[in-house]
Amino acid sequence: MAKWKKAGLAVMAAATLAMTAGLAGCGSDSESGASASPTDAAKASPAASVAATATAAADPASSLKPAKLRLVYPGSPQKDQAAVTEEINKYLQKKLNTTLTIESFQWGQWDNKVNLMVASREAVDIMFTAQWSQYAVNAGKGAFLALNDDSGKYGNLLKKQGPDILKSFEEKILKGSQIDGKNYGVPALKEMASQGGIVYRSDIAKELGLEEKIQAVKNISDLIPILETVKAKKPDFTPLFLRDGENFNAHYFANYDYLGDGNIEGVIFKDGEETKVLNRLEQDRYKSTLKITREMFTKDLINKDASTTQLSTNDAMKSGKVFMIVCPLKPGKDTEIASTVGLVGNLKQLALNTKTTATSETAGSMLAVSSTSSDPERAMMVINLLYSDKYLNNLLNFGIEGTHYKKTGDNTVEPSDKTGDYSPGAAWMFGSQFLNYIWKGEPADKWDQFKKFNEGSHYSKGLGFTFDVNEAIKNKVAASITIRKQYDPALDTGSVDPEKVLPEYTAKMKSSAVDEIIAEKQKQFDAYLAKNK
Incomplete structure (x- = not known):
C-alpha cells in the first residue's frame, strides 16, 4: 500500500507544480521554442549579424518558413469559428509564421471520423486523443508520432519544441500517459x-x-x-x-x-x-x-x-x-x-x-501530432504555446475579447450577447487550463480549488499502466x-x-x-x- 500512497503524493505534487508553472506562464511572452537563425546577408558582416540576430529574437517568425497546419477535435461546430480562427492566425503568423485550420466534429461522429482519418492517412497535424478515444489503438496503428523519441525522424519533439510543456509537468504525469515509454500525446493540464x-x-x-x-x-x-x-x-x-x-x-x-x-x-x-x-x-x-x-x-x-x-x-x-x-x-x-x-x-x-485518480486522468485529454503532419516541429510549437501563452489559450477557448466575452478584471470575464456564438466548451482539451480566465459566477480561487480537488483521491492500482495492443x-x-x-x-x-x-x-x-x-x-x-x- 505504501507505494501507492507514494504514487498519489507524486500526482498531487505534480498538480501543484503544474499550477505554479501554468500561472507563471501568464505573465510571460515566451517565444516557445522558435529559435532564430542569422540570414545569409548577416553572415557577411559582424554588424549585420548583430542586427539580424536582434531582429530575429524580436520576431522569431522571421526565421521560420510559412506553415499551414490542421487541428481536429470533437465538439459542436461554432457559428463564429471563422472569425476566431482569423484572429488566431493573425497572432500565429506573428509568433510562428503559421496558420491553422480548425475543425470540430460532432461527438456522435467523432470515433468514426477518427477511424476514417487514420485508415486513409488523411493529412492532419494536431489531433485530440484520449485513453477513452482509442489512444492506444491509434498509437499502435502508427497514427501518432512519438514525441520523446531521440532516435526518431524528428528527434525529441518535446525537448526541442516543447520547453513550456516540460516546465508545466512533473515527470511522473508525462510518464503516466506513455505507452511503452513513449509519449504519443501531450496531456492537458487540468484536474x-x-x-x-x-x-x-x-x-x-x-x-x-x-x-x-x-x-x-x-x-x-x-x-x-x-x-x-x-x-x-x-x-x-x-x-x-x-x-x-x-x-x-x-x-x-x-x-x-x-x-x-x-x-x-x-x-x-x-x-x-x-x-x-x-x-x-x-x-x-x-x-x-x-x-x-x-x-x-x-x-x-x-x-x-x-x-x-x-x-x-x-x-x-x-x-x-x-x-x-x-x-x-x-x-x-x-x-x-x-x-x-x-x-x-x-x-x-x-x-x-x-x-x-488513474491513467484515465493522466491520459484523459491529450493533443497528438499526427504521423501525417506536414510539419511536426511546427505542430509541436503550436501545442507548446497553449501551455504558456495566455492570450492564445483564451482566444482558442473563449473567442474574441469584447465580442464573445467582456473582461471585468485582469483575469476575470463575463458573458456577452455573443458568447453563444463561440462556446466550444473545450478548455479541458487544449493546453493548460490554469491559463484560463475566471468566468462570472466562478470562485476567484478556482485554481486553488483544483489543487485541493486533486488531494485525497483514491489512486487506482493501475495508475501509470497502459495496455500495449501488440x-x-x-x-x-x-x-x-x-x-x-x-x-x-x-x-x-x-x-x-x-x-x-x-x-x-x-x-x-x-x-x-x-x-x-x-x-x-x-x-x-x-x-x-x-x-x-
Whole structure:
C-alpha cells in the first residue's frame, strides 16, 4: 500500500507544480521554442549579424518558413469559428509564421471520423486523443508520432519544441500517459482526479421543491422519484439526458479502469484494491446499472434518442428543456457549464461516487501530432504555446475579447450577447487550463480549488499502466471494439432490455476472444506491477 500512497503524493505534487508553472506562464511572452537563425546577408558582416540576430529574437517568425497546419477535435461546430480562427492566425503568423485550420466534429461522429482519418492517412497535424478515444489503438496503428523519441525522424519533439510543456509537468504525469515509454500525446493540464455525478437545473429544482431530495441522493436509483416529479410537473422537459459515453456506465461514473484505451475490454475498479482484470459485462456493478437505467428509460425519464443522438450534453442543456445530465465533475463544473449554455446561476452539481485518480486522468485529454503532419516541429510549437501563452489559450477557448466575452478584471470575464456564438466548451482539451480566465459566477480561487480537488483521491492500482495492443492481439481487439459499438450505446442508455440483449452481447464478446484480450492485459499488468513494487 505504501507505494501507492507514494504514487498519489507524486500526482498531487505534480498538480501543484503544474499550477505554479501554468500561472507563471501568464505573465510571460515566451517565444516557445522558435529559435532564430542569422540570414545569409548577416553572415557577411559582424554588424549585420548583430542586427539580424536582434531582429530575429524580436520576431522569431522571421526565421521560420510559412506553415499551414490542421487541428481536429470533437465538439459542436461554432457559428463564429471563422472569425476566431482569423484572429488566431493573425497572432500565429506573428509568433510562428503559421496558420491553422480548425475543425470540430460532432461527438456522435467523432470515433468514426477518427477511424476514417487514420485508415486513409488523411493529412492532419494536431489531433485530440484520449485513453477513452482509442489512444492506444491509434498509437499502435502508427497514427501518432512519438514525441520523446531521440532516435526518431524528428528527434525529441518535446525537448526541442516543447520547453513550456516540460516546465508545466512533473515527470511522473508525462510518464503516466506513455505507452511503452513513449509519449504519443501531450496531456492537458487540468484536474488530475475524477469524480462522476450529475448537473441539474437548480432553478427548476427549487420551483418544484426538489432541492432537499436531490441533496439526499446516495445512488442512481434514488433519482427515479425526482425525475418522475419533473416529468409530471414539467411535461415539456426531458428529465434526464443521456447519450453514448455520457451515462451511468461511463468510466468516470462506474469507476472502471480500463488500464489503457477505454475502448478495450478488461477492467479493474478504480475505487478498489484488487489487481485482477475483470470482464466488465459479468460484474454486478455493470448489470445493476443497466437494470436501473432501463427502468428510467421505460418510464420515459430519458430522451428517446439517447443511443443515437449526436448532441453533446452541453448542447442538450443549452436547449433550456433538459433538467439533468450525467458528467465528470470538478470544482466549478456547474458554473462552467452554466456560462457555456446561458444558464448562469441556474445549475448545480452533485457527486455520486468516490473520487479517484488513474491513467484515465493522466491520459484523459491529450493533443497528438499526427504521423501525417506536414510539419511536426511546427505542430509541436503550436501545442507548446497553449501551455504558456495566455492570450492564445483564451482566444482558442473563449473567442474574441469584447465580442464573445467582456473582461471585468485582469483575469476575470463575463458573458456577452455573443458568447453563444463561440462556446466550444473545450478548455479541458487544449493546453493548460490554469491559463484560463475566471468566468462570472466562478470562485476567484478556482485554481486553488483544483489543487485541493486533486488531494485525497483514491489512486487506482493501475495508475501509470497502459495496455500495449501488440500484433498478437491487435485483430482481436479491433473485433471486440466493433462489437462494443454495436451494443454499448443502446444498453448503457436503457434503450434496450438488458435481460434479453446482455446475454447476446456477452456471447458475441466471447466469440471475439475477449478472454484472450483480458488474459494478455492481465499478463502485461502483472509484469508492470512486479517491476514497480
